[in-house]
Amino acid sequence: MFARSLCALTLVFPAVVYADVEAPAEAEQNVQFPYVLKITATDNFHDLLEKNLDLARWQRERRVTREQLARLLDSVTESVSGLLATEGYFSPVVNAKLDESVQPAVVSLDVKAGEPSRVRDIDVNYMGAIDEDEVRVQRLFERREQTWSLPVGSIFKQSAWNDSKRRALSSLINRRYPAAKMIRSEASVDPQALTVDLSIDLDSGPAYTYGPLEVSGLSRFPEKLIRNNVEFHEGEEYRRKDLVDLQTDLQNLPHFSLVLVDVDLPENPPFIAPVKVTVQEAPLSKISTGLGYSTNTGVRGSFSYRYLNLMDRAWVFDSSLRLEQKEQALSAGITFPRFASGYEHRVYASYTREDIQSLAIDKWKTGVSRSSTSENIDRLIRLEYQIERSELNDGTVFDPQSLTAKYQWVRRNVDRLRNPRSGNVITLEGGGAIKGVLSDETFAQLYGRGVQYFPIGKKSVFVGRLELGQTFTKDVTNVPTDWLFRTGGSSSVRGYDYQSLGISLGGSTVPGRVLAVSSLEYQQPVYKDWLGAVFVDHGGVADEWKDWEGSTGVGVGARWVSPVGMIGIDVARGIEAKQFRVHFTMGVTF
Structure with a gap:
């Protein structure tokens, strides 16, 4: 929000130069004079000189005359000295020589940087x-x-x-x-x-404190939609981070297409800076459609509708229909914008039908959630009622119901979200249900997932992933499948079909009570925004830890860091299954 120009004063002292150039004949002055530049430089300054010297650039242009080349040689000492001064070398020795006995002519530039300051x-x-x-x-x-x-x-x-x-x-x-x-x-x-x-x-100038908040640009939404996102108060000392965080929070709201947050700085006391928020409202309604393909669930089509001002309270109504080969889903919900407490609330209902690994499941859900985001940590509390009907390949049917409570904590501590090279992401979850309280069985689940990024060299990265989970219950048949575990496919154990690693029962692959998955991956840049990858995954599911046996997948892949995020393709072989599988992914898996 504030721009400042920073001036720099660097004293550069004359360098020693030896040049051997004859004056060109007058008739040759307008004739193109091709030449080859050969640079010899100490302390690995060859690339710096090759990239920035006019003498090197004009060599590539191939339009220089002999007179122009002579002027370039006359000024090369100053140019080299200026470049090396930026690296702390103020007394270079420069020797420039032109050899016209060969065609094209050769310009030899020898640079001895000397000792750094x-x-x-x-x-x-x-x-x-x-x-x-x-x-x-x-x-x-x-x-x-x-x-x-x-x-x-x-x-x-x-x-x-x-x-x-x-x-x-x-x-x-x-x-x-x-x-x-x-x-x-x-x-x-x-x-x-x-x-x-x-x-x-x-x-430093004067010390400023916050003045009143002034909002402009609103026509449909209430002003409290903005004020509920303000975490600082009038009279507190100015902190630029407060304004940046406010602008980010408001820009993340679907209600606005543009947000500007700034302050007025009076030059005379009292030094109170009013905070100005200017917004541009987004269209109230939005319809989205899409077609796609997933290596997990096949060809898909989607339709969604969103309305931003339900009941004229800036409540967000959203609904979606998703049709995939192996899964179909219909959902609707209302999101209440952030309260002054810092939490966002949502009510929702959904229906999902899936048929994966010969296990057909119908799920009906309704619930409420409470979430917050602060710094790099997301928190979610959810209360959900679920009715499920699952049918095995042999016709066996289970129809559990449950009222569950869940807490989720996610911390993202990475250098960049689109293509992380260092840091980690940790996800922790816990929850369960109590028998008799709209639930057929008492159960509790603990789950954790961690991804660690290790930079190697200047551009390569090593990625480690670990995933552990366990559901504690006596009767697994009365626990909804969402509270048990299956794995396999992209983002888990590659080289295996989606959710194919589980427990065999009745001709189907059903979820189990314990899960463990690990992965090691090395990524190496190969061309511009493209990276190559090699990886090994190992993991599986069982009903008890003593029965757990992991399956291994190994493979190679390519990653494209696109403007919309990471897009990847992997070719993996499932060792135990003796099969190859291709997996597509989009986005960084946290």
Whole structure:
């Protein structure tokens, strides 16, 4: 929301150059003069010079004349010195030579970078209202070692110098001092001592507190839809994170197609900054249709309808119909926007029919849920009533009912959601039912899943996944299948059909009480946004741990990091099943 230009002052000293170029004949001045550039450089600076020098660029253009080439050679010393100065080398020796005895001519550029200059001293001076905040100044100095990109003793680099100045200024702008600015920055070079002294002066400006919230752009939805998402109060000290979080939360609501959150910063006291929220409302109704294919459930078609202002209260009504070869589903629900408590509530009903691994299941569900999202943690509490009818291949029928309570906790701690390279995602769930309370059986379930990303080198990544679950009950026949386990297929054990790993009963594959699945995968970039992958999965389901036997799948795959997310295809062999299977996936499996 605030832009600041950071100036940099770097002193570059003359380099030594030896050039052997004859003046071109006047008749040759407008004739194209092709040449080949050969660069010899110390300290692996070849790529830097090849990418940025005009002498290299014009070689590729192949339209340069001999006169133009002579001018390029005259200025190559300055160009090389400027480039190496950004990497901390201020006294390079440059030797440029043109050889016209061969065709095309050869330009030899020899660069000896010399010794790098290192940071000797760092001086950050604060002025403005922050002078009265001794505790804050002390904390800024204590945290400088963590945020400063150029510690004492490190090789000077222009990119790190710019980053350090940006971080120093942001440390003020992000909290209490949004009008802070940099009034001076200097990098003083001593080429004889090979040192650089860094200094910056920062003016914090006044300390601001939040003023009243002003909302514009609403015509159909109540203002409390926005106010219920505001987690800061008038009179509190300004924090940029509050405004960023508010804008993100509002933009995630389906009610708005555009959200802008900003503050007015008065130049005179009292320094109270009104918060301005400007929104553009989305269309009230939305109809979506789709066609697709899943290696788990086959060809599918879908239809959905959403209305954003039920009862003129900004309640969201949604309904959907999904038809797949192995599964069909119909659902409807109402979502109540976030309350002032920070929670979102929903009521819903659904019907699902599936026939997978010779087990036909009809499910009727209705329930209420309460959810919240804070930082990188999602929480869900759900109360649900379910009636189920399942029929085995031999005609055996089970028809349990249950009133269940469930709690789910998900933490996403990754460097990026679309294509993670480091961090982890942890999912924990627990719940169950009590016999006699609209339930045919007492049961409890515990489930956990973890995915860990390990970066390898600059671009490769190693992914480990572990999934464990157990349902505690005496009579499994009176427990709905959603509270038991089957596995197999994409995102679980590849090389096996969808939910084919379970317990054989009555000619069908039925779910069991215990689950364990693990996976190891290595991803390597191969071309632009494409990655190759090799993996091994191992897992299975049983009725008791003593009977558990895992199945193994191994294979290779390709990943495309598309604008809409990760799209993957895997070819896997199920070792025990002695079969190959192809699996398609979309999105990162958390």
